[in-house]
Amino acid sequence: MQYEVVLPAAGSGKRMGAGQNKLFLELLGKPILIHTLEVFEQHENCTGIWLAVKPEERAFIREMLASYGISKVKGLPDGGAERQHSVHSCMKEMEQVDIVLVHDAARPFITHAIIANLVQSAHDFGAAIAGVRAKDTMKKVRDGIIEETVDRESLWMIQTPQAFRFDLIVEAEDVAEKVGFLGTDEAMLVERLGHAVHIVESTYENVKMTTKEDLLFGEAILRRRVAETY
Template sequence: MKYTVVLPAAGSGKRMKADKNKLLLELFDKPIFVYTLEVFQRDPDCEAIWLAVKEEERPLMEKFVKEYDIAKVKGFAVGGTERQDSVRACLDMIPPCDVVLVHDAARPFIDSEVIGRLVKEAADSGAAIAGVRVKDTIKKAESGIITETVERENLWVIQTPQAFKYSLIKEAATAASEAGFLGTDESMLVERLGHPVKIIESNYENVKMTTPDDLIYGKAILESRRQEEQQ
């Protein structure tokens, strides 16, 4: 099943304690977002990649896309103040298609097998998102005092990609914009329409590069994968 992927890439380096967009930070001499692009460039089912970027960073992003020969990048939208604005800017540009994936450009370790299951489920039911089961004990607290230990059996940590039928995510994004509703992810916009969203189990390597500690973890993942390839 073919799909188009949207990558919001107009973030900052605030939580990364960097003086530039964290996506431009390097892991073994390659920008983080290039690793992400390469996953979709290699996937034969990916038809097109669209990025939402800061206007002032577009020339640099285009330079890396050309340098690393990411031929599936079809266009750049100007990213908005919020992630939701950036995604909608891309949705307004891309031609109609069957399935749209929205993926954090700062998640460079997504597994192609997970992508395939997401796309299939979205094509069948309309909406599917990646997630992993909560491993730690979760407690609710008020003023630093525990009030409840939460049963974790039904708790998930949500990731991206999030996959949707094109018509559904367009409807959800438009409805949210018209109502002035700001969601934390695209799934929330679809949930708001009353449409069910299926969770597809992902893996714990699909981490988002957000803080300096994540860079250490990211390098360890790359080292492990390189060793596996050499065996």
């Protein structure tokens, strides 16, 4: 089942402390952004990629796409101050498609199998997101004091991609813009419409490159995957 994917790529990456867009940092000699793009470039069901970028980085990113043979990018609209604004910027330029995925450009380890499950679930139910079950004991804390221990059996750590029927995510984005609501992710915007969002179990390898420690984890994952191909 075919889909298009939106990748917000206009962040600053302050927590990485790299002094540049963290997506340009390399994992085993290749930029994080390219690792992520290659997942969708190599997936036969992906018919288009949309990258929300900083205007001052657009030319550099175009050169990077050409250098690594990334051909599915359909547009590079201006990113916004917040992730939600960047996604909406892409959605405004897209033509009607069946399914839209929104994925963190800094999550290069998502697999085709999980993507396929998300796309199918979004087709069947309208909205689906990737996540993994909480592994640690969870506490609710206020002002540095534990108020209660939360049952982790019902808790999931949410990742991306998040997948939606095109009309549903367009409506959710438009409504949020009209009322000035800023959500933490696209699923939250859909939830505000009263629409159920289904969960698709992902893997703990689908980590987001956020801190310098994540780069070490990322390289370890890549080395293992390379080793498994031989």
